[in-house]
Amino acid sequence: MDEQSFSLGDVKDYLLQKGINPSYQRLKILEYLMNSTSHPTVDTMYRTLSKAIPTLSKTTIYNTLDLFMKKELITGLTIEENEVRYDANLSQHAHFKCLKCGRVFDIPGDFFPQIGNTVCEHIVKEKHFYMKGICKYCASRSA
């Protein structure tokens, strides 16, 4: 958790506004996502949230994330095969994955080409842009 900007109350209001029953599990999962910029995997969420909710199961996390995605509160990001990461930041932004430490960073700014609704006659619904390399922390550590 990076900087605690959203309270449980904020999160509850948000869920209610989106027409989602704010159960404790859902509140805590969304709170975690909204206060995180690290694009956690299900396993990361599970290991962290288990401390606060010892009975929490991964099934509930999957169920909840599916619900949030269906209701468009979050998006899933695919950078690596074998793991999906989740992001509550819905603004169009790029991602950077460090090949050393594995962390995923948001890259602000509009890097997205100004293509219209179609490209090569295909209808575009989503655009995804990500980079891989060595993050500034790993770079300075090995320098």
Next chain:
Amino acid sequence: MDEQSFSLGDVKDYLLQKGINPSYQRLKILEYLMNSTSHPTVDTMYRTLSKAIPTLSKTTIYNTLDLFMKKELITGLTIEENEVRYDANLSQHAHFKCLKCGRVFDIPGDFFPQIGNTVCEHIVKEKHFYMKGICKYCASRSA
């Protein structure tokens, strides 16, 4: 297979030039990839190539693709979780995945932002850009 432009001989020369022992399996796998623009998954390759090589195993395909990636003959693309696709087209290009039929198309042209070697102080090694939507074939079919 889309348009037969590379012969087995071409592929053999390419393997030798890259310092890879051109076994029959390796030849056929690379031939398939070089003559395909459909970014096949391992399963697609397996089902297709099994016809020509009945004893072929998926293990060999995985071994071979790992080798090709290590030697930088091909790249792996991650658009969906749960499946890796492979591409022998090493030029920087974008991809488009159809949400209906699931096919992945190459999108030619330089859609990549002209960022330098670093972004937000991170060292960039790879850039990936892909879109999702409805491809022209599915769009015309349902129109």
Next chain:
DNA sequence: TTCTCTGCAAACGCTTTGCACGGAT
């Protein structure tokens, strides 16, 4: 009661690993 939410356990599917056979040198 009825409907929803939760979570254990098992199933699934793609990928990786262990290991042994076979061909080439």
Next chain:
DNA sequence: ATCCGTGCAAAGCGTTTGCAGAGAA
């Protein structure tokens, strides 16, 4: 004999499914 390539079988791991118990209305 040695080395490399191949491929069967089993294990691994993230995710999904089946289903039953708990909780709210």
